[in-house]
């Protein structure tokens with residue numbers, strides 16, 4: 001470890017800390033080390049340096065306030081093979097990132113998101129309808145919801161089913177993409193660049209990347225071509241990609257960047273929101289007293305004769321506290337996406353080198369004992385007592401309720417769209433249904449569920465599919481849901497040009 005770096009776990013020659021770095025659930029080990037080495041410490045990966053930040057105050061100082069120098073991404077060779085480095089979340093901090101991010105802003109700014117509310121509300125009415133009809137498929141119904149919101153907003157395409165459609169194909173594709181990107185599924189090329197030169201016949205991971213690239217381009221550019229065709233045929237429906245394609249000179253986006261702009265938003269926006277909702281339901285199963293209290297609040301404010309609308313969320317302080325606590329307890333991306341530094345920089349007592357990998361440890365920040373009372377306990381009341389969920393009298397500098405969306409200039413640009421979906425659906429789910437642990441049909445025993453039970457843990461916290469009984473709270477609510485879904489047809493029609501083609 002070079003002089004001037006923050007301290008950290010002891011290193012061994014050549015490897016540094018690689019031999020003790022855990023790829024399966026890295027956020028747990030990084031948080032455990034923070035207890036020994038402090039809120040900022042360093043790791044060595046061969047000659048590369050990692051810096052782990054685990055306190056809100058330091059994250060604000062080092063990442064938010066040093067955005068100009070901490071907004072790059074570390075090199076990911078596998079992503080370069082797959083997307084040529086053009087997937088927005090992994091793109092280097094340079095012109096291509098700036099151009100895509102600027103255009104994305106025009107779709108997911110607060111003002112633009114207000115225009116997307118009708119489709120989110122209509123899609124939520126389909127989600128409720130699907131849950132009444134086939135509650136056992138709730139996992140894929142949630143995924144269809146988030147997929148269809150994103151395809152409607154970006155490409156003007158409504159997806160009305162999961163099974164055997166574009167949505168299922170995309171879900172399976174995403175799992176293959178994540179597997180290809182998962183540390184451990186390819187040799188550590190980014191730390192030992194010499195490994196890039198292994199010939200393909202000795203490197204099945206390279207072949208996998210080629211196949212994923214082919215499939216990804218087919219999806220991204222296939223969707224882009226549908227939009228272009230619609231513009232040419234004068235059949236536009238004012239979706240985001242039409243807007244950008246028609247102004248591509250203004251946005252300075254060529255075909256390659258247009259394809260990856262739409263595709264990146266599709267890729268980044270579907271899983272994340274679905275995983276939040278899957279985690280939300282899991283928390284309701286494990287903490288039924290929380291579900292009951294949130295339902296009592298909803299019943300008092302909204303009643304039983306109409307379903308919740310977006311504006312109601314502001315009047316539901318306990319439900320808001322529950323949503324904040326689910327983000328805190330199960331952050332979808334527990335280490336966000338690592339940032340990287342573009343210059344050598346003094347930060348406090350330390351000198352952080354150029355190209356250091358900066359881990360913003362959201363998991364560690366959300367579980368920081370100096371800030372949160374009993375951080376390992378699921379307790380929405382902490383957000384009722386204090387709007388930031390922290391202990392009374394603590395210096396709140398840097399504390400935010402939205403660490404789950406990352407930090408600095410790379411902070412998630414889709415957070416408003418995601419939060420609107422979360423607000424609409426958490427209200428509707430609890431207004432409409434009771435969620436209960438399922439029983440084994442043979443033994444009659446309750447099937448236990450657990451938050452420990454996650455998969456694809458290295459990048460995102462994904463609950464493994466679990467069983468759950470979803471029961472409409474009354475027949476009159478089920479009838480209202482059916483009527484609302486029928487009424488939503490008018491909104492969907494705008495987005496149904498290409499359903500057949502993309503199946």
Ligand code: HEM
Pocket residue numbers: 088089090091101108150264265266268269270272273276332333336337338339360404405406407408409410411412413414415417418
């Ligand atoms: C609950 C839902 C979501 C969560 C928890 C989430 C979380 C995150 C996080 C942690 C990052 C990395 C931030 C950083 O590097 O500091 C990120 C980046 C990103 N997210 Fe989200 N996200 C969600 C929904 C969405 C949606 C709906 C969209 C788009 C429609 C989206 C688009 C993106 C993009 C494009 C990036 C890359 C930004 C960049 O590197 O400049 N996300 N998200």
